[in-house]
Amino acid sequence: MPNTISEHIEREIARIKAELPCGVELLAVSKTHPVEYIQYAYNAGQRWFAENKVQEMTQKYESLPKDIKWHFIGHVQTNKIKLMAPYVSMIHGIDSFKALAEVNKRAAENNRVIDCLLQIHIATEETKFGFTPYECFDMINTEDWRSLTNVRLRGVMGMASLTDNKAQVQTEFMWLKETFIRLKLGYFRDKPTFNVISAGMSHDYRIAVEEGSTMVRIGTTIFGKRY
Ligand SMILES: *Cc1c(COP(=O)(O)O)cnc(C)c1O
Numbered sequence: 001m002p003n004t005i006s007e008h009i010e011r012e013i014a015r016i017k018a019e020l021p022c023g024v025e026l027l028a029v030s031k032t033h034p035v036e037y038i039q040y041a042y043n044a045g046q047r048w049f050a051e052n053k054v055q056e057m058t059q060k061y062e063s064l065p066k067d068i069k070w071h072f073i074g075h076v077q078t079n080k081i082k083l084m085a086p087y088v089s090m091i092h093g094i095d096s097f098k099a100l101a102e103v104n105k106r107a108a109e110n111n112r113v114i115d116c117l118l119q120i121h122i123a124t125e126e127t128k129f130g131f132t133p134y135e136c137f138d139m140i141n142t143e144d145w146r147s148l149t150n151v152r153l154r155g156v157m158g159m160a161s162l163t164d165n166k167a168q169v170q171t172e173f174m175w176l177k178e179t180f181i182r183l184k185l186g187y188f189r190d191k192p193t194f195n196v197i198s199a200g201m202s203h204d205y206r207i208a209v210e211e212g213s214t215m216v217r218i219g220t221t222i223f224g225k226r227y
Pocket residue numbers: 029031052073074159200201202203217218219220221
């Protein structure tokens with residue numbers, strides 16, 4: 001490996017950005033990696049980063065440039081929301097009304113409106129978090145979320161099964177898009193900001209983009225393996 005890690009990070013970001021169609025955003029998933037790596041990506045022009053542990057993200061937020069947009073992609077634990085509410089840019093893993101209400105409360109305390117995505121369980125594996133589409137519509141149907149004025153629902157997020165079966169992964173991303181469209185037509189028709197489908201990781205982002213993703217979350221390809 002003659003190349004340094006900073007060259008690798010810079011090259012991969014440029015390569016992925018060139019490959020993504022117009023309108024698809026790149027989120028650099030920096031979880032477990034040191035702030036130096038994030039700084040290299042930042043120097044290469046990357047501004048959107050994602051983490052899945054609130055404490056780790058907060059430490060990184062504190063020591064890095066303030067024009068970085070921090071996306072939280074981990075499981076939302078209600079007792080940790082307070083810590084990220086002052087600065088987090090988007091929370092991808094909303095999977096209950098309770099979580100959304102807690103984000104709303106903490107956002108209000110900070111005089112902020114926080115962008116949120118509804119995490120939809122599209123994989124066949126049982127370990128992944130998220131609403132089933134049925135549960136999601138159940139929650140949205142109540143209209144209770146309309147009173148939460150310090151959160152803004154921006155769209156959906158999903159993770160496909162970890163499998164080499166491309167057809168299955170395609171089908172799962174299609175379900176995600178279908179859920180997005182049904183939500184959009186039923187409840188967010190008048191909200192142009194309900195426009196995010198967060199889908200695709202290092203191993204499946206090309207399929208996700210083919211199936212309508214507007215935001216890919218890529219870690220390993222950019223930063224290397226996590227230990
Ligand atoms: C870690 C993680 C990613 C990035 O995964 P890579 O395979 O490293 O690209 C994307 N989304 C979520 C929710 C993650 O936890």
